[in-house]
Amino acid sequence: xxQSQGWVKRYFKAFCKGFFxxxxxAVTFLxxxxxxxxxxxxxxxxxxxxxxxxxxxVVLLNHWKVRNFEVQRxxxxxxxxxxxxxxxxxxxxxxxxxxxxxxxxxxxxxxxVPRGHIWxxxxxxxHSFDSNSFGPVSLGLLHAHATHILWxxxxxxxxxxxxxxxxxxxxxxEE
Amino acid sequence: MIRGALGKTFRLVGYTIQYGCIAHCAFEYVGxxxxxxxxxxxxxxxxSDIVFAENLSRHFYSIQRxxxxxxxxxxxxxxxxxxxxxxxxGDKILTTSSSDFFKSHSYVPTGHVWLEGDNLQNSTxxxxxxxxxxxxxxxxxxxKIWPLSDFGFLRDSPNGHRFSxx
Numbered sequence: 001x002x003q004s005q006g007w008v009k010r011y012f013k014a015f016c017k018g019f020f021x022x023x024x025x026a027v028t029f030l031x032x033x034x035x036x037x038x039x040x041x042x043x044x045x046x047x048x049x050x051x052x053x054x055x056x057x058v059v060l061l062n063h064w065k066v067r068n069f070e071v072q073r074x075x076x077x078x079x080x081x082x083x084x085x086x087x088x089x090x091x092x093x094x095x096x097x098x099x100x101x102x103x104x105x106x107x108x109x110x111x112x113v114p115r116g117h118i119w120x121x122x123x124x125x126x127h128s129f130d131s132n133s134f135g136p137v138s139l140g141l142l143h144a145h146a147t148h149i150l151w152x153x154x155x156x157x158x159x160x161x162x163x164x165x166x167x168x169x170x171x172x173x174e175e
Numbered sequence: 176m177i178r179g180a181l182g183k184t185f186r187l188v189g190y191t192i193q194y195g196c197i198a199h200c201a202f203e204y205v206g207x208x209x210x211x212x213x214x215x216x217x218x219x220x221x222x223s224d225i226v227f228a229e230n231l232s233r234h235f236y237s238i239q240r241x242x243x244x245x246x247x248x249x250x251x252x253x254x255x256x257x258x259x260x261x262x263x264x265g266d267k268i269l270t271t272s273s274s275d276f277f278k279s280h281s282y283v284p285t286g287h288v289w290l291e292g293d294n295l296q297n298s299t300x301x302x303x304x305x306x307x308x309x310x311x312x313x314x315x316x317x318x319k320i321w322p323l324s325d326f327g328f329l330r331d332s333p334n335g336h337r338f339s340x341x
Contacts, residue, residue: 024196031203069252080310083286086236116250140247140311 034062036150037078039090043122043129047076047159048090048149058151059090059159061144069139071096071118073168074161076146079120082134088143091120091130094163098172106132110169116140123164206230206314209245211257215292215299219243219330220257225321226329228314238288238309240266241332243316246290249307257316258290258300259332264309270302288312293333 039048039057048057061078071077071093081087095101100112101119105126113119117136122128131137149155201207206229211220220226220243228245232238240260248254262268262283270279283289287306292298301307319325 020197021193024200025193028196028199032199080308081286082308082310083284085286085309114250116248116252138247138249138252138308138311140249140252141308142252 031063032067033064034060035144037061037088037090042127043124044076044090044092045124045127047092047123055152057149057155059146060148060150062147063144065145065147066142069142071139071142071145072161073099074163076159076161077120078143078146079137080141080143082137082141083129089129090146091122091128092164093118094121094131094167095119096172099168100170101131101167102169104132106135111136118142121167202230204230204234208320209257209314209316213257214297215294216243216257216259217294217297218333219259219293220316220319224319224325226316227318227320228316230314232315233312236309238312238315239263243329244288244290245313245316246307247311247313249304249311255313256290256300258292258298260288261291261301262289262306264288268301268306286310291334295334 075093078088078090081089095113097113097115113136116139119131119136121130148158209228210225242260245255245257248256264283264285266283267280268289270281283306289301289306291300
């Protein structure tokens with residue numbers, strides 16, 4: 001009797017020990033290093049979700065690259081939506097602070113991006129809720145940098161940081 | 176002997192990673208101790224006071240008017256600001272000083288909050304940079320632990336007239 005009780009107690013202790021190691025490490029990894037996410041919507045066609053609702057792409061989100069809020073023009077990034085904090089949106093960075101953007105459908109024709117902000121747009125203009133609707137977004141809302149498409153397997157690729165031509169009016173002089 | 180030293184190093188690294196991850200989870204999902212600097216929240220929080228901040232309200236979206244929050248600065252994501260929430264989305268905010276003759280109001284947009292420091296004369300807040308997105312809020316400050324003469328839950332705003340009354 002005593003022997004089997006001892007076995008249960010040892011197993012329980014080992015389980016608790018493993019649990020308190022594995023869960024914080026996994027949560028920290030998913031929050032700080034990288035995670036995966038499924039992309040919904042058509043705002044980034046044709047780069048992401050070209051098949052529409054038939055097949056959603058799954059992308060690798062890299063938190064480590066944006067830990068110092070360093071992004072380049074052309075990067076595809078995920079950020080907290082400024083209009084709905086419960087939602088994350090995925091868009092391409094068009095302009096950094098100091099740049100002047102020629103907008104599409106914004107109330108001002110030309111916008112200078114303020115300090116600490118970026119201008120993001122979806123590749124599918126007209127079907128995208130982006131900076132043309134809500135203006136420049138603060139870098140503090142930046143969540144991750146989408147680096148690769150992981151699924152479906154035929155779309156396995158590295159996402160390039162390509163700036164669509166003629167989106168940017170004037171680049172800021174700093175480098 | 177080398178194997179002993181290597182084993183010890185690995186164990187040390189393992190413990191560091193483990194406790195680092197537990198600390199990250201605690202700060203991110205529960206709360207932590209914060210030291211505030213600057214005069215913008217006087218007399219409620221003075222320079223170099225140490226307070227306790229909780230992050231549960233942010234995750235459950237239960238930040239209310241009158242709460243003191245820590246948020247990322249909209250113009251510098253690496254620094255934090257500590258202000259009181261005056262208005263939530265949809266609230267009507269007085270954007271000019273109450274002593275001005277021509278008052279102007281504006282509405283806080285969806286997904287944003289309006290922040291003001293308690294020390295209205297010496298605070299750079301939403302009156303300067305506009306409403307900030309809710310996603311920038313990091314946590315809610317609710318308890319002061321230093322100096323001991325001021326230990327306890329934090330006072331209500333001394334600027335009650337700034338809150339909308341509808």
